[in-house]
Amino acid sequence: MNTPGIRPAVAPHKRRSSRSQPAQKRDYGLVILAAPAVILLLVFAYGPMAGLIVAFQDFNIADGVFASPWAGLENFRFFFTSGDATRIMRNTLLLNVLFLSATLAVGVMLALMLNEIRGKVTKRFFQSVIFVPYFVSPIVVSIFLQAFLAGPGGRGGLINDAAGLFGIPSVTWYTEPGPWPWILTLVKVWQLGGYMSVIFLAAITAIPEEVYEAGEIDGASRAQMAWRITTPLLKPTAAILLVLGVGRIFYGDFATIYAIVGDNGTLFPTTDVIDTYVFRALRTRGDFGVTAAIGLVQSVVGFVLVVVATMVQRRYAKETSIL
Amino acid sequence: MSAHHTFSRRSFLAGTGAAMTAVGLAACGNGSSNGNGTSTSRYSLLLPGDTPTDWTRIRDAVNEKLRTDLGFEIEPQFINWSNFANQSLLKFTAGEDFQTALSARWLNIAQLIEGGSLQPMDDLLASGDYGNLTAAVDESAFDANRWSDGNVYGVPAVNSAARIHCYVARGDLIDRYAGGEITSFDQLEQFWYDVHAGEGIVGYVKNNSVFDVLGAPTGTMFAEGWESPSMIPLYFSSDSLLFVPSRDAATSGVTDAVPFWEYQPYVDALRRARRYYEDGIINADRLNVDSATAGALFKSGGAATTWAITDGANTSAHLSQLEEAVPGASLVTLLPFADGRDARPNQTFQADNLVVVNAAAADAEAAMALLDWVSIQENHDLLQYGIEGTDWTPVGEDAYEPTSDYANFPGYALSWRIPLERRYSRMSESEQAWFEWSKDYNNFTQDPFAGFIPDLSAIETEHAQITAAIGEYGNPLWAGAVDVDEGLDNLKHAVEQAGLATVQEELNRQADAYLASQ
Numbered sequence: 057m058n059t060p061g062i063r064p065a066v067a068p069h070k071r072r073s074s075r076s077q078p079a080q081k082r083d084y085g086l087v088i089l090a091a092p093a094v095i096l097l098l099v100f101a102y103g104p105m106a107g108l109i110v111a112f113q114d115f116n117i118a119d120g121v122f123a124s125p126w127a128g129l130e131n132f133r134f135f136f137t138s139g140d141a142t143r144i145m146r147n148t149l150l151l152n153v154l155f156l157s158a159t160l161a162v163g164v165m166l167a168l169m170l171n172e173i174r175g176k177v178t179k180r181f182f183q184s185v186i187f188v189p190y191f192v193s194p195i196v197v198s199i200f201l202q203a204f205l206a207g208p209g210g211r212g213g214l215i216n217d218a219a220g221l222f223g224i225p226s227v228t229w230y231t232e233p234g235p236w237p238w239i240l241t242l243v244k245v246w247q248l249g250g251y252m253s254v255i256f257l258a259a260i261t262a263i264p265e266e267v268y269e270a271g272e273i274d275g276a277s278r279a280q281m282a283w284r285i286t287t288p289l290l291k292p293t294a295a296i297l298l299v300l301g302v303g304r305i306f307y308g309d310f311a312t313i314y315a316i317v318g319d320n321g322t323l324f325p326t327t328d329v330i331d332t333y334v335f336r337a338l339r340t341r342g343d344f345g346v347t348a349a350i351g352l353v354q355s356v357v358g359f360v361l362v363v364v365a366t367m368v369q370r371r372y373a374k375e376t377s378i379l
Numbered sequence: 380m381s382a383h384h385t386f387s388r389r390s391f392l393a394g395t396g397a398a399m400t401a402v403g404l405a406a407c408g409n410g411s412s413n414g415n416g417t418s419t420s421r422y423s424l425l426l427p428g429d430t431p432t433d434w435t436r437i438r439d440a441v442n443e444k445l446r447t448d449l450g451f452e453i454e455p456q457f458i459n460w461s462n463f464a465n466q467s468l469l470k471f472t473a474g475e476d477f478q479t480a481l482s483a484r485w486l487n488i489a490q491l492i493e494g495g496s497l498q499p500m501d502d503l504l505a506s507g508d509y510g511n512l513t514a515a516v517d518e519s520a521f522d523a524n525r526w527s528d529g530n531v532y533g534v535p536a537v538n539s540a541a542r543i544h545c546y547v548a549r550g551d552l553i554d555r556y557a558g559g560e561i562t563s564f565d566q567l568e569q570f571w572y573d574v575h576a577g578e579g580i581v582g583y584v585k586n587n588s589v590f591d592v593l594g595a596p597t598g599t600m601f602a603e604g605w606e607s608p609s610m611i612p613l614y615f616s617s618d619s620l621l622f623v624p625s626r627d628a629a630t631s632g633v634t635d636a637v638p639f640w641e642y643q644p645y646v647d648a649l650r651r652a653r654r655y656y657e658d659g660i661i662n663a664d665r666l667n668v669d670s671a672t673a674g675a676l677f678k679s680g681g682a683a684t685t686w687a688i689t690d691g692a693n694t695s696a697h698l699s700q701l702e703e704a705v706p707g708a709s710l711v712t713l714l715p716f717a718d719g720r721d722a723r724p725n726q727t728f729q730a731d732n733l734v735v736v737n738a739a740a741a742d743a744e745a746a747m748a749l750l751d752w753v754s755i756q757e758n759h760d761l762l763q764y765g766i767e768g769t770d771w772t773p774v775g776e777d778a779y780e781p782t783s784d785y786a787n788f789p790g791y792a793l794s795w796r797i798p799l800e801r802r803y804s805r806m807s808e809s810e811q812a813w814f815e816w817s818k819d820y821n822n823f824t825q826d827p828f829a830g831f832i833p834d835l836s837a838i839e840t841e842h843a844q845i846t847a848a849i850g851e852y853g854n855p856l857w858a859g860a861v862d863v864d865e866g867l868d869n870l871k872h873a874v875e876q877a878g879l880a881t882v883q884e885e886l887n888r889q890a891d892a893y894l895a896s897q
Contacts, residue, residue, distance in 0.1 A: 116494055138844055139876050202667065208676055209581050210664025230667045231860040320666040321851035322860055328851075336847060339465045343843075344472065 111348035131349035140333065148306060148329040151237055155244040155309065156301040160294055162245050163252025167290075168282050170253060171260050183257070186250030194315035197243060201316055205229040205239075233326040236317075240327065243312065252297070259293040260286055295369055302365040306358040307331060330354055419446055422745060424455040425470065425480035426792045427463035429671075432784040437765050444761065449748050453478075461669040471496040474739045478746040481792035482533060482735045484832070485617040491735070492532055493836055498736035498743045499530040509747050511754040515796035519820075523728035527832045533733025534750055536795040538690060539817040541726040543608075543714060544590060544597050547677075547687035547697060550709035550807070552578070564605045564715045567684075571660045574683040583655070584682035586673045587665040589849075591686065592648045592857045593621055593639055596725045597714075599686060600652050600661075603644035606717045608724035611826050612639060613890060615835040615882070619846045620853075620874055622886055629827035634890035636883065638874070640867055649856055649863045656859025665858040680705040687712060688731075689817035693810050695786075695803040712810035720816050726823040727830070732791045753794040763790045764801065773801075780804040831893040838885045841878030848873035 107121070114127040135141055166186060173179040206229065207213040216226040229235065263286065271281045310331035317327045319336070330350065338347045431437070434457075442452040456477070458466050467480050468487045472494060482488040482497075491497050504513060504521070512534065520535045546567070553561060556573040571582025583599065585591060594601035596608035604610065612621035613636050622636035623645070639645045655661040662673065662682070677685035678700040687693045693712050701708045716722035736746040752758050764771040765785035774780050779801040788794075797818065802811065816822055835842050852870035855861040 134840055134843070138847065139873070140847070202664070206664045206667070208681055209584065209662040210668070211581075211659060211662075228663055228860070230664060231855065318667055319850055319854065321853070322666060322855045324851050335465075336850065337843065339468065346843075 108348060108352055110344050111352045113345055115343070115345045115348075127345060131343075131345040132353070134337070134346050135350050135353070140328070143325065144328055144330050144333050147326060151240060151313075151327075151329060152301075152305040152307075152309070154237055154241045155248075156298070156305065158241050158245050159248040159252050160297060160301075162249040163256050163297075164287065164290060164294065166249055166253035167256030167260060168286060170257055171286065172278065172282070183250070183254065187254060188250070189247050190251040192247070194311045197247070197312065198315040201239075201243065230320060231322045233323050236323055236326045240313065240316070243316070244309070247312070255297065256290055256293060259290055263289050299362065299365050299369060303358055303362040305361055306354050310335065420451040420742070420745070421454050422451055422741065422749070423477040424453055424749075424793070425463075425467050425477055426455045426457050426789050427460050427467075427481055428457060428789045428792075429459065430457040431787040431789075433765070433770070434785075437762070437770070437785055437788070440766055441758075441762055444758065445749075445752065448758075449745070449752060451742075451745055453749065459669075460671070471737065471739075475737075476739060476741050477737055478740045478742070478749065479734050479736055479793065481536070481732055481789075483731055483733050484729065485731070487616075488532065488733065488735065489616055489832075489835060492526055492528075493834075496738050497532045498738050498740065498746075499532060500534070500736065500747075501529075501531050503743070503747050504531065508744075509751040509754075512747070512751040515754040515798055517797070520728070520730065523829065524730050524733060525830065527834050533730075533735040535730035536732040536734050536791050536793065537730050538790075538795045538797055538800040539814065540820040541724075541728060541817060541823050542688045542690050542731060543724055543813075543817065544594060544599065545687050545689060545813070546583070546599060546684045546713040547693040547810075548684040548711045548713050549680075549701075549705075550711040551705075551707060552683050553711055561713055561715060562719065563717060564602045567713065567715050568602075571655075571683060572658070575658070575660055578683070580680070581662050581676075581682045582660040583684045583686075584662045584673050584676050585665065585686040586668050586670045587854055587858045588686075589617070589621065589853065589857050592652050593645050594648075597716075598648060600655065601644070601648040602651065603647070605715050608716065608722055609824070610642075610644075611725050611727060611828065613828060613831070613833070613886060615833050615838070615842050615886065616846065619842055619849055620879070620882065622883065624828065624890065628890075628894060632891065632894045634887050634894065636887055636890060638871075638879065638883070640871065646863070646867075649859075649867070652857060652859035653861075653863050654859075661859060663860075666854060666860055677701070678704060680708065684713070689714070689813050690791075691800070691802060691806065691810065691814040694806045695781075698805060698807075710807050710810070712807060712813050714813055720812070720822075723822065723824045725826040727826050727828065728820075728823075729829070729832075732795070734793055750793075754796055754799070756799050759794050759796065759799045760801070762794050763788050774804040778802040778804045778806075827897075828890065828893065831890060833886060833889045838878070838882050841882050844877035845874050845879065845882060848877050 109121060110124075111131055112126060112128065113121075113124040114130070115121070115124045119125075170179055170183055173182065203213065204215050205213045207216070210228070210230065211226070213229070215229075220226065227235075229239070267285055267289075268281055271285050276284065307330070309329070313327060313329055314332050314335060317323050317332070330353075334347050334350045337343070337350070438453070438455075445452055463481070464486050467482070468490065470477065471480070471487075471491050482491060488497070503509065516534060516537075520537060521531050524531065524533065524535050526532055548561070548570075552574055553559060553570065556577060557566060557570045561567050561570055574580060575582050585599070590598055592598055592600045593612065594604040595611045597604040610623065613624055613634070614621050621639045623639055623642040625631065625633060625635040628634045652661070656663060662668065662676065665673075674685065674697075676682050678697055680701065685697075689712075694710055698710050701710065714722075716724075734750060736743050740746050753762055760767065760771075760779075763786070764779050764781070765783060767773070770783040770785040771779045771781050777800075779786070781803075790800075802814070806814070848870065852866060852873050856863065856866045856870065
């Protein structure tokens with residue numbers, strides 16, 4: 057509320073008049089430059105949203121989107137009455153929180169360690185080596201994992217063979233749901249640790265040299281500089297990655313989890329996430345309506361989580377927030 | 380030189396527009412040039428399995444003949460078995476343009492028919508335009524695969540009257556551990572334990588399947604099925620819950636089907652699977668291994684037996700690779716029926732594989748013309764075995780000897796026809812005997828529910844949720860990976876919550892109506 061007698065910083069009529077000014081010629085150029093991207097966004101990102109109508113239909117191919125009968129909230133009921141909804145949501149959130157926190161932490165640690173390597177060639181070499189897993193297909197990862205955990209015929213595997221040397225009994229990993237959140241987290245760290253570290257390394261190179269010089273003058277060791285200078289200055293980057301990650305926290309990383317777990321029902325109690333559930337629902341029913349309904353639930357919850365994460369970040373880490 | 384001079388904004392925009400136009404125009408094309416500058420339609424087909432060795436060479440030869448005979452070409456998409464069910468269903472439901480595909484009750488034909496994704500064939504077959512096809516596939520085979528609405532939706536791709544689930548075993552190990560012969564399930568079980576103790580390998584390897592344990596009518600761990608192969612369970616879909624009909628249903632007219640766990644021999648089979656799992660007799664990775672990997676363990680000498688079926692393809696599928704891994708190894712096809720070849724197993728004569736025509740196909744008549752074209756011996760042989768003289772040579776009247784790495788085309792998904800099939804020249808004596816036996820309808824008993832194909836439209840949601848419960852709690856039971864009592868309790872609880880009572884009532888209602896109509 058304006059106090060009488062105090063003028064607003066910018067006069068309202070002034071702002072209105074600036075809006076009504078004719079656009080400068082260079083603005084047309086910017087509009088033309090942006091047009092392809094905007095059109096692509098409208099066509100491929102916003103256009104398909106019309107398909108969400110299927111979530112409220114008993115969709116069939118013969119009648120198509122326009123003639124399929126309405127189903128109200130029946131498709132949502134399938135998901136929420138399946139008895140699996142709570143477990144699936146819990147797994148989705150838990151696994152993604154594990155993936156996100158572990159990959160961020162390992163990314164920062166790797167970046168700090170790489171930053172301490174002085175030899176340029178050595179640094180590049182290690183950087184490349186830890187980045188390579190990012191390009192490995194989830195299917196190949198699943199084969200690696202089978203070799204490690206099960207071996208031919210499912211009785212053995214490198215881990216069990218190694219444990220056997222110390223008299224530790226074998227574990228049939230593929231029938232024990234308990235360890236799988238940690239196994240999948242290790243896989244994600246292996247896949248994404250190097251990728252994350254490159255992002256943090258880029259942020260480290262942007263830290264002004266004078267800051268470290270000041271640290272040196274104050275007598276800080278390299279470890280102290282890493283802990284007290286580099287790490288705090290990585291907070292904005294970590295915050296951005298965190299918010300981006302939170303936006304996808306309701307997505308279950310289908311490619312990795314399905315490639316590794318597949319239809320192994322014994323592992324579902326700890327590994328079944330919303331995407332793998334949707335895939336099975338689609339496969340068993342061939343029903344786009346249920347799939348669209350669960351996808352809509354996913355998107356809405358994801359959107360809410362992004363908004364909440366951004367608000368929390370603005371409130372508690374204002375100085376590092378650029379959102 | 381600055382970037383501004385090398386690549387102006389106008390150039391960028393014009394280039395982007397041109398590229399997008401080119402991509403758009405390319406995507407609109409559906410034909411191919413035949414080299415003479417004229418366009419020839421090229422139709423896609425969905426086939427399960429790996430692309431055969433030398434496929435491009437054979438496809439070109441097939442297409443050359445197809446162009447001359449029918450004026451079009453084919454471009455099959457090979458989809459790995461482990462993904463075929465999902466991917467073919469998605470392609471159908473997305474309305475993708477392809478001509479034919481493999482489907483069946485054990486795949487997703489029920490959903491495809493219900494969704495209007497398949498072309499009904501009766502009128503096309505009755506038109507008289509496809510005489511080679513109707514001559515090569517017996518009318519009774521079409522009738523056995525008629526849907527509940529009276530229509531035929533697929534060409535039965537069969538090379539025998541019926542196929543029985545059985546085993547292919549290492550003959551050299553049978554000589555060493557079983558005195559050269561196995562004629563009963565008890566002997567087979569003893570053989571597995573002896574081989575495991577003597578060689579340190581698993582007795583039997585396979586990926587997971589309900590029919591391995593709850594057989595129809597024989598299952599590799601369903602001992603009662605080998606003594607009395609007369610039980611074929613009823614189901615809405617084969618990956619959902621299996622129900623056991625009353626023994627006197629045919630005479631009483633009352634189906635009274637109960638969930639499989641109320642039939643003691645099936646529970647015994649589950650306990651046997653669990654014992655084999657714990658004793659190291661079966662592979663422990665059944666829940667997460669695919670069929671190719673399980674097969675590879677057998678071919679590399681890592682197992683004494685593996686799953687087989689009486690379709691005449693066991694020796695050709697395994698022998699050469701097994702011989703490379705284990706010199707001197709041999710194969711035996713085993714059916715440990717208590718009555719030997721006098722057994723008369725129940726059969727529905729419903730085909731394991733049906734070639735269906737996509738309702739969204741660009742040209743359904745061309746799809747039928749292709750099915751007719753592969754029903755001629757010369758064309759069938761070209762597709763199935765490759766180029767005569769290069770890829771194979773005839774042996775006697777009905778056998779062939781492969782002379783290249785081809786001869787691996789999945790005929791069961793397009794071109795299997797009983798009168799046209801040739802026998803692999805190295806087929807083992809035991810396989811040949813059982814294969815010939817399986818071609819004779821008189822060697823089987825027609826099941827009381829032979830033509831019964833239930834309609835799941837009334838219980839779709841319950842069925843989907845039960846199928847999900849089977850995937851979660853049933854599969855570990857068939858694999859032997861969980862305690863039977865605990866696993867069954869979990870399964871019962873899940874399917875009861877999903878609507879077991881409704882599904883059971885609907886199945887019995889439809890089955891009773893079927894019996895009344897006979």
